[in-house]
Amino acid sequence: MQFSTDAQSKPVLIIGAGPTGLCLALWLNRLGITFRIIDQASGPGTTSRAIICHARTLEMYQSLGIAEDMISHGSKLQNVTIAQQGQIRGSLKFGNIGAGLSPFPFILSLPQDIHERVLLYHLQRAGVTIERSTTLESLKQHDDGVTARVCGPHSDHENISASYVAGCDGARSTVRKSCGIKFEGGTYEQKFFVSDVNATGHIPTGDVNIFASGRNFCIAIPLPGEKRYRVLGLVPEGVEDGDLEFSDVQPAVEDNTRLGITAVNWFSTYSVHHRVASQFRDRNVFLLGDAAHVHSPVGGQGMNTGLGDAANLAWKLASCLKGTTDPKILDTYHQERAAFATELVNSTDRIFTLVQARSLLGTIARSFMLPYVLPIAFKLPWIPTFAFKKNSQIQISYPQSDLSTGNGAGCRLPWVETGESDNYKSLEDSRWVMHVYGEASDEVATLASESCIPLHRYAWSDHVSKAGLVRDSVYLVRPDGYVGYLGTDPGELGDYLKRWTVPEQR
Ligand SMILES: Cc1cc2nc3c(=O)[nH]c(=O)nc-3n(C[C@H](O)[C@H](O)[C@H](O)COP(=O)(O)OP(=O)(O)OC[C@H]3O[C@@H](n4cnc5c(N)ncnc54)[C@H](O)[C@@H]3O)c2cc1C
Known part of the structure; x- marks a missing residue:
C-alpha cells in the first residue's frame, strides 16, 4: 500500500461532488480560491432525483454566469393536474407565477443528473478536476487546519491538509460522523417508490400529474420520448417490506393513473428522513447540503437548499482566506443556514405527515383537499403568488445573523x-x-x-x-x-x- 502526504495541499478540501459540492467548487473558483474536490463515486450521478430548480437558485446561478445555460437544459413548469378515479378534478397553472418578484419568475423542471452535468461542464471549462473513486475515511482537526485521510482509486492512502474542509458528502456524511455531530430527527414510516416506465393509455397532459385517492397517491411526470413517464408515490399499504419490485406497486400505479405499464426502465424505493445536524460548523469543518439536513420531498427544497448553503459559505471562506474580514464571519454560516434548515424541515414535515398519513385526516387530505380544495384555492390571485414566495426560497432571510445590522437587514435584496x-x-x-x-x-x-x-x-x-x-x-x-x-x-x-x-x- 502506498502512503503519501499533502504535497498538493490547497486551502479548501471539498468532500463530495454531488450538486452541493459542485456548486461550492464553482463559487470558490469564481472567488479565486484554490481547492481540491474528491468523490468516492467513479462518475457523476445518473438518476434524476431532484427535478425542481427554484428561482433563488437561478438568481445565484446568474451571479455565476450559468443561469441561462441551466434554463436551456430544462423546461418551465406550466401546469399541474390533479386527477381522481380517472377524472381530472382540477389544474394548477404555474407559468410565470412569480412575475415582478424575480428575474426568474417560474419553476424550472430539470432532472438532477442533467443539472449536475451542467455544473460539471462549467467546472471543466474552468480547469477543475474532480478526483473520483477517492473516499474520505477520517478527519483530524489541529490548530491551523484539518488533515483528511483519503483512499484513492488504487487503494492508495493520502493525508490531505487543508485550512478548511467542506463536507458535501450527503446524508450518511463521513465528515459529520468524524466530527461527532448529531443528526437528530426521524424517518417516516411509509416507504416511497420512484420509477421510469413506458406505458400505454392516456393521462392528463400536465407537466406533473397527481393522482389522489383516499388510500394513497401517485405522481406521473412525462419524460422526453414516446409514452415515457416517471412515476412515484407511496408504497401501498399491505405490500411487504423488503426487496420490493415494481410488480409490487404496479396494481396501485395502474389503478391510480389508468396507465398500462409496458416496460420498467428503473425502479427504486427509498425512505424519507427529516433530520438536521446539531452544528453546521465544527472549527474548520463545515457541513453543507444533505450532510447537514434531509427532509421530505415537499416543495422540491432538498437540493436547492444545499445549493444555497454553498453560496452562503463560499464567499465567507474566501474572505477569511484573503484576510478581508473578521474571521467571526464563519460563525454566521451556522447561524443563518441551520436556522433556515430547521424551519424548512418543520414546515415540510407538517405537510408531508398529513399527505402520507393513514389516518382519517390523511384520507381527507388526499381524497378531498388535494383534488377539490387546492385547485379552487389556486385560482385566487394571491395564492399562487404566496406559493411562489414560499417555495422559490426568495423569502429566505437572516435577521438574527451577526452579519445583519439595521431594521430589515438580512433579507435578499428585493429585485426590481x-x-x-x-x-x-x-x-x-x-x-x-x-x-x-x-x-x-x-x-x-x-x-x-x-x-x-x-x-x-x-x-x-x-x-x-x-x-x-x-x-x-x-x-x-x-x-x-x-x-x-x-x-x-x-x-x-x-x-x-x-x-x-x-x-x-x-
Ligand atoms: C429518489 C430520490 C428522489 C429525490 N427527489 C428530490 C426532489 O424531488 N427534490 C429535491 O430537492 N430533492 C430530492 N431528492 C434529494 C436530492 O437528491 C438531494 O437533496 C441532493 O442530491 C443533495 O445533494 P448533495 O450534494 O448535498 O448530496 P449528494 O447528492 O448525496 O452527494 C454527495 C456526494 O458525496 C459523495 N460521498 C459520500 N461519501 C463520501 C466519502 N466518504 N468520500 C468521498 N465522497 C463521498 C457521494 O458519492 C456523492 O457524490 C431526492 C433524492 C432521492 C434519492
Whole structure:
C-alpha cells in the first residue's frame, strides 16, 4: 500500500461532488480560491432525483454566469393536474407565477443528473478536476487546519491538509460522523417508490400529474420520448417490506393513473428522513447540503437548499482566506443556514405527515383537499403568488445573523426592473455592493469609495417602492445577494464596513 502526504495541499478540501459540492467548487473558483474536490463515486450521478430548480437558485446561478445555460437544459413548469378515479378534478397553472418578484419568475423542471452535468461542464471549462473513486475515511482537526485521510482509486492512502474542509458528502456524511455531530430527527414510516416506465393509455397532459385517492397517491411526470413517464408515490399499504419490485406497486400505479405499464426502465424505493445536524460548523469543518439536513420531498427544497448553503459559505471562506474580514464571519454560516434548515424541515414535515398519513385526516387530505380544495384555492390571485414566495426560497432571510445590522437587514435584496435592466445586474461580480434608491448622501459616497465598494444609485419611483425598497436608505449587499446593512446612519455603516469588509489588496 502506498502512503503519501499533502504535497498538493490547497486551502479548501471539498468532500463530495454531488450538486452541493459542485456548486461550492464553482463559487470558490469564481472567488479565486484554490481547492481540491474528491468523490468516492467513479462518475457523476445518473438518476434524476431532484427535478425542481427554484428561482433563488437561478438568481445565484446568474451571479455565476450559468443561469441561462441551466434554463436551456430544462423546461418551465406550466401546469399541474390533479386527477381522481380517472377524472381530472382540477389544474394548477404555474407559468410565470412569480412575475415582478424575480428575474426568474417560474419553476424550472430539470432532472438532477442533467443539472449536475451542467455544473460539471462549467467546472471543466474552468480547469477543475474532480478526483473520483477517492473516499474520505477520517478527519483530524489541529490548530491551523484539518488533515483528511483519503483512499484513492488504487487503494492508495493520502493525508490531505487543508485550512478548511467542506463536507458535501450527503446524508450518511463521513465528515459529520468524524466530527461527532448529531443528526437528530426521524424517518417516516411509509416507504416511497420512484420509477421510469413506458406505458400505454392516456393521462392528463400536465407537466406533473397527481393522482389522489383516499388510500394513497401517485405522481406521473412525462419524460422526453414516446409514452415515457416517471412515476412515484407511496408504497401501498399491505405490500411487504423488503426487496420490493415494481410488480409490487404496479396494481396501485395502474389503478391510480389508468396507465398500462409496458416496460420498467428503473425502479427504486427509498425512505424519507427529516433530520438536521446539531452544528453546521465544527472549527474548520463545515457541513453543507444533505450532510447537514434531509427532509421530505415537499416543495422540491432538498437540493436547492444545499445549493444555497454553498453560496452562503463560499464567499465567507474566501474572505477569511484573503484576510478581508473578521474571521467571526464563519460563525454566521451556522447561524443563518441551520436556522433556515430547521424551519424548512418543520414546515415540510407538517405537510408531508398529513399527505402520507393513514389516518382519517390523511384520507381527507388526499381524497378531498388535494383534488377539490387546492385547485379552487389556486385560482385566487394571491395564492399562487404566496406559493411562489414560499417555495422559490426568495423569502429566505437572516435577521438574527451577526452579519445583519439595521431594521430589515438580512433579507435578499428585493429585485426590481430599472429601465432596460434590473438592480441584480450589479450583483454579477459576486462582491459587496452598495445600493441607494433615491438620494445618496456625500458621506455615504465617501464611505463607499474608501471601502472600494461600488455605489449604485437608482431613481426613486412607484415601481421601486412597490418592490419593497426603502427610499434613501443604504443597502449594503453581500456577495451572495443578501442585505448586510440597511439604514441611513453613516456612523453605523462605517463601523459595519470596518468590521466585515476590509478592502482587498490588489
Ligand atoms: C429518489 C430520490 C428522489 C429525490 N427527489 C428530490 C426532489 O424531488 N427534490 C429535491 O430537492 N430533492 C430530492 N431528492 C434529494 C436530492 O437528491 C438531494 O437533496 C441532493 O442530491 C443533495 O445533494 P448533495 O450534494 O448535498 O448530496 P449528494 O447528492 O448525496 O452527494 C454527495 C456526494 O458525496 C459523495 N460521498 C459520500 N461519501 C463520501 C466519502 N466518504 N468520500 C468521498 N465522497 C463521498 C457521494 O458519492 C456523492 O457524490 C431526492 C433524492 C432521492 C434519492
